[in-house]
Amino acid sequence: MSEHLESEPAAWAAVDRFTRDGRERRGWLRRTVPFKDLGDARMRRQIVRWIGREYHGPTPAIVETLRAALADHDWEVRASAIIVSARVRLQELRGLVRETVLPSANEHGLSERDVRVLVASRIIAIESLASASPDDMDRAQVILRQLSDAPRHLVRSVLGLSVEQHDGAWLLLHSLATPNELADPRPDPLPPGLTLHDQRAWLSGVVELCWVSPQTHLVGGDHLQWEHQPKALDLREHTPAGGFFIARRPLSAAAALQLGLGPFPSRPPSDPTLAARLAETQDPPLALTHDEALALCEHISTRTGAAVTLPTADELECAARGTDGRRFPWGNGLEKLDGRVRSPHGIERFASPIAQWTSTSDENGVPLVLGGLLSPHCAGRAPSQSVNAVRPVVRGKAR
The missing domain is CATH 3.90.1580.10 (paralog of FGE (formylglycine-generating enzyme))
Structure with a gap:
């Protein structure tokens, strides 16, 4: 399927409905079409990120979706699914998160620093999914004790907690976990001309x-x-x-x-x-x-x-x-x-x-x-x- 399908009107309409309408998103989770066949990679990224924003616990449909996303051919879908699996607390996917393939340095224009951040996010997600605590703050403290060299703001970023240090590593994780907001309606009337x-x-x-x-x-x-x-x-x-x-x-x-x-x-x-x-x-x-x-x-x-x-x-x-x-x-x-x-x-x-x-x-x-x-x-x-x-x-x- 074309990587540019999101540019086509039909795909844009689907993304628009999914982004604007909570009922559309909930209905999508009852879909019959496999996740891998839903739109292009950019649409699948948005689906995973919206799940991370709107859900704080697993459902069978979410488990199935993120299981497929962790094996997706697109590296951003996989990286987003790692973070969202930790945020939604999908402990049953811990083994799949551990095995999820991440890109190497110089693939997709990523630097060695980028790859280190992605690998760190996977390690943090694995440790988070090993914790039985339902509280994100508690899980963050446990991870920081177990991973003494893990930057505090990266641990909190993976778990969806607020951070004060907004550096390049935070920005990469933020963009991988955040759905894009579509524009509000155009002004009515339009400007002259x-x-x-x-x-x-x-x-x-x-x-x-x-x-x-x-x-x-x-x-x-x-x-x-x-x-x-x-x-x-x-x-x-x-x-x-x-x-x-x-x-x-x-x-x-x-x-x-x-x-x-x-x-x-x-x-x-x-x-x-x-x-x-x-x-x-x-x-x-x-x-x-x-x-x-x-x-x-x-x-x-x-x-x-x-x-x-x-x-x-x-x-x-x-x-x-x-x-x-x-x-x-x-x-x-x-x-x-x-x-x-x-x-x-x-x-x-x-x-x-x-x-x-x-x-x-x-x-x-x-x-x-x-x-x-x-x-x-x-x-x-x-x-x-x-x-x-x-x-x-x-x-x-x-x-």
Whole structure:
């Protein structure tokens, strides 16, 4: 089954029903379809994580589901199932948790530190499932006595207890155990210049938009090292005031012409790898300087009556990352960089082919970009004086 099935409308509808409707989730546990055949890997991850959030004790259906999840072909499903098995106290699965295969360093882009965290989470889960105590605090204390070198915040993270140390290890476990929250309803009426067609928001009927509601998102924090070593700020919470609409894809030359703007000169990036990927992309995004990107947003505003701007760095990261703190738009592993894979909020082409401009600048006043082949990690921010893509934003009304 395609790893990108979650991007298809039918799968998105299933995920939406599952996420929004508690009755749908309870009904799903009475399913007849095997867990391994339910949607793509990203949907199965969400199912396991919702079980961990909503249930605090086992049922036969939960035992069956997590038994299958511990043997799933997707490493994130397995890692999530280890943590959720400990939180739901599935003592009968202790042996399976012990045998669950975890990835090695450099698989899926994981570092040696990442693998140590995953192995530690499995050891903590095994020790937790050996305890007869129904109290999570008691189990945590027992584990800390038995595993004297286990970091306290990792033990508490695996058991779902609050922690004060929010480092990269905590963020990885958090994203593996936390279901992504889908957006709240779009504002009604829509901002000026926007229309609704087939339940999707559009800018002047040309640019499809995704809605990012004013929910709490995690931004910054743990990041991987790339060629340009993009900067990631300390982990923090960010709630977009009023929410915002953001283009599903960066603006292409064809879309700009439909808006009555252009034509624009062909100016590929100076990096040969980026230039090659851009050339092979169907309906490629425009590659503009920052000043040109700002001017383009002003022209679109004049043409459409919408208040169009570039996103802030926080807004673009939220749109790419969702609410669970994942590393990449598709999850926590570095898989094939496929621009067709949608983020939890629905945006495409964040990680490929080229980076996108923001309205945020660094301490030297140089505009920041996110995304692209050189920095597909959601939290990576890099100053740029090159040409990059434009992903327009229309903000909702602040509450």
